[in-house]
Amino acid sequence: MNAVRALWERLALYLPVLLMGVLAMATYWLVRNTPTPSQPEPAAAVVHEPDYVMRKFAVKTYAANGQLKSDVTGVEARHFPDTDTLEIDQAHIRSFNEQGRLTTATARRAVTNGDASEVQLIGSAQVVRAEIKDDKGKIQPSLTFNGEFLHAFMNTERVKSHKPVELTRGKDRFTAESMDYDNLERVMLLRGRVRGQLVPGNTH
Numbered sequence: 001m002n003a004v005r006a007l008w009e010r011l012a013l014y015l016p017v018l019l020m021g022v023l024a025m026a027t028y029w030l031v032r033n034t035p036t037p038s039q040p041e042p043a044a045a046v047v048h049e050p051d052y053v054m055r056k057f058a059v060k061t062y063a064a065n066g067q068l069k070s071d072v073t074g075v076e077a078r079h080f081p082d083t084d085t086l087e088i089d090q091a092h093i094r095s096f097n098e099q100g101r102l103t104t105a106t107a108r109r110a111v112t113n114g115d116a117s118e119v120q121l122i123g124s125a126q127v128v129r130a131e132i133k134d135d136k137g138k139i140q141p142s143l144t145f146n147g148e149f150l151h152a153f154m155n156t157e158r159v160k161s162h163k164p165v166e167l168t169r170g171k172d173r174f175t176a177e178s179m180d181y182d183n184l185e186r187v188m189l190l191r192g193r194v195r196g197q198l199v200p201g202n203t204h
Helices: 001-034
Strands: 052-062 068-081 085-096 103-112 120-128 143-153 158-161 166-168 174-177 176-180 188-189 196-198
Touching: 085 120, 103 143, 166 176, 174 188
Parallel strands: none
Antiparallel strands: 052 068, 068 085, 085 103, 103 120, 120 143, 143 158, 143 166, 158 176, 166 174, 174 196, 176 188
């Protein structure tokens, strides 16, 4: 009986150590078998790819009062959601301002924003502002811009280019290496080699 008691006392001395060992092994097992948290997926890289394509199309936009704002046609158009732009092959764009004044833009390729109020024309680019009658009733001759690149802002009637351009106003003709024309302010800034031909009797 004394022997059993002595054995039990010895086991009682080592019991805390045994329990600590078991606990350590259980902790190690849990760590090894606990699933690691999933890493967040890296953000997908933004890709400049079209989300839809239109062929031989015509798109019209209207103002809140029902007035036609723009009429865009082309052979093919590709919409890019990352920039919300439309690339158009063989583009033909008609745009009307609030006064109903017509501006026409054509090019082999065009890049427009969502409502076609801003257009970059690339290759055989041309912008034509139709002949108009000003507030005083005086006829203002048509304006035609030609170049390999034109940046047209339809609503503000502004045309810019960092490449050579030709401007024709009635029978007058100007050429320059770059241009910034603001029709509302009636200001034209020509840079580089500027040449002009003024025809007497042309309407101004």
